[in-house]
Amino acid sequence: MNKTPHVAIVGATGAVGVEMIKVLERRNFPVGELTLLASARSAGKKLKYNGREITIKELTKDSFGGIDIALFSAGGGISKEFGPAAVEAGAVVVDNSSAFRMDPDVPLVVPEVNGADVKNLRKGIIANPNCTTAITLMALYPLHQKFKVTRVFASTYQAVSGSGAQAIEELDRQVSQIVKGEEVTRDVYPHQIAFNALPHVDSFLEDGYTREEMKMENEGQRIMHHPEFKASVTCVRIPVYRAHSIAISAEFEEPVSVERALETLEAAPGLDVVDDVAKNTYPLPLIQAEQDNCAVGRVRKDCALENGLCFWVAGDQLLKGAALNAVQIAEALVAQE
Ligand SMILES: NC(=O)c1ccc[n+]([C@@H]2O[C@H](COP(=O)([O-])OP(=O)(O)OC[C@H]3O[C@@H](n4cnc5c(N)ncnc54)[C@H](OP(=O)(O)O)[C@@H]3O)[C@@H](O)[C@H]2O)c1
Known part of the structure; x- marks a missing residue:
């Protein structure tokens, strides 16, 4: 891999795409050149990277000549x-969508968990996990x-930016319509999201779960290399702009204690322990x-499980659930010999 790669961002104008530009800047990623791609609607518009204006180009199959890393x-x-056109042109694709996550020839990577899997580049594509799963x-x-976790029961509290830029506008618009006493209009969600909670993220499957809800088990198994891992999840969209939260009850094979759990979490990379209930201190999406x-916070023994812990995790899904994780993967690619 080129040590100063030519990077392309596909979807540069989207909620995740604009964060990718900022993360590349903030982490001083050694960008040789940056190409910004989006739909014909955005072609010709400009976005800033490191103070320099870059003109957005329309994505076509010929967009990838000379690109080393394509962040989709x-x-x-x-x-x-x-994606395949980018690989054919010689790029490594880091993909944020769910398109390739369950492909056994495509590594699904959270660098803090299975960063070494970046090496298994059989298809030239690396998948970025579902945001609530990564967090x-x-x-x-x-x-x-x-x-040794056996299973989890979880509920998620997911921000509207997880549904993209249009959903952020929808929450803004609905709040303003309600404040002005106007009729509430909706385009993105099946119900009003302002001042509401929707137990519905992604489409429903025949068994009553949603696709989003099954990602924690399916993707968790691949990322942790733990094929027996089970997860029963209810995903809920809430009127928060940014950052997802997850309430988790986890059952383990071995006896647990809150003290040892906190010690372990304190030492974990990319994670802060925010847990002092006497001072009303716990993680908040805001x-x-x-x-x-x-x-992570609210760490306690689960009163209904044999070896169980309850805890609450919050994280910015546009960052760890998307842009940051993708750039960390790109950093691992550049660091490879
Ligand atoms: N939002 C999150 O928190 C999150 C987290 C993890 C993963 N993801 C995944 O990341 C992807 C993008 O999500 P997002 O939230 O950033 O969505 P978004 O805000 O709706 O942005 C979509 C992006 O895709 C571009 N696009 C749409 N149609 C296109 C086309 N025909 N050709 C080229 N570009 C096109 C849009 O360009 P225009 O502006 O020109 O339309 C825009 O840049 C999705 O696969 C999503 O599942 C999102």
């Missing part, structure tokens, strides 16, 4: 259609290493927004 963030259909694993995986680290 424009939806699964675009990844399936254009959950930042706390669950260190506990798994110590106590505080985690725009933070690279995730936060």
Whole structure:
């Protein structure tokens, strides 16, 4: 891999894409050249990178000549259609969509958990995990290493930016309509999201779970290399702009204690322990927004499980759940010999 790669961002104008530009800047990623790609709607517009204006180009199959790393963030259909063209042109694709996550020839990577899997580049594509899964694993995986997790029961509290830029506008618009006493209009969600909670993220499967809910088990198994891991999840969209939170009850093979759990979590990379209930201190999405680290708190023995712990994790899903994780993968690619 070129040590100063030519990077392309596919979906540069989206909620994740604009964060990717900022993360590349903030982490001083050794960008040789940056190409910004989006739909024909955005072609010709400009975005700033390190103070320099870059003109957005329309994504086509010929967009990838000379590109070393292509960070895809424009939806699964675009990844399936254009990812292989990028690989054929010589780029390594880091894909944010769910298009390739369950492909056994495509590593699914959270660098703090299975960073070494970046080496298994059979298809030239590396998948970035589902956002709630990545944020959950930042706390669950260190506990798994110590106590061996068997299963989790979880509920998620997901921000609207997880549905993209249009959903942020929808929450803004609905709040303003309600304040002005106007009729509430909606385009993105099946119900009003302002001042509401929707137990519905992604499409429903025949068994009643949603696709999003099954990602924690399916992707968790691959990322932790733990094929027996089970997860029963209810995903809920809430009117928060940015950062997802997850309430988790985890059962372990080995006996657990809160003290040992906290010790383990304190030592975990990319994770802050925020846990002092006497001072009303616990992770909050409002505080985690725009933070690279995730936060864990409310750690306690689960009163209904044999070897169980309950905890609450919050993290910025546009960062650890998407842009930051993708750039960390790109950093691992550049660091490879
Ligand atoms: N939002 C999150 O928290 C999050 C977290 C993890 C993963 N992801 C995944 O990341 C991807 C992007 O999500 P997002 O939230 O950033 O969505 P978004 O805000 O709706 O942005 C979508 C991006 O895709 C581009 N795009 C759409 N149609 C295109 C086309 N035909 N050709 C080229 N570009 C096209 C858009 O360009 P225009 O502006 O020109 O339309 C825009 O840049 C999705 O696969 C999503 O599942 C998102």
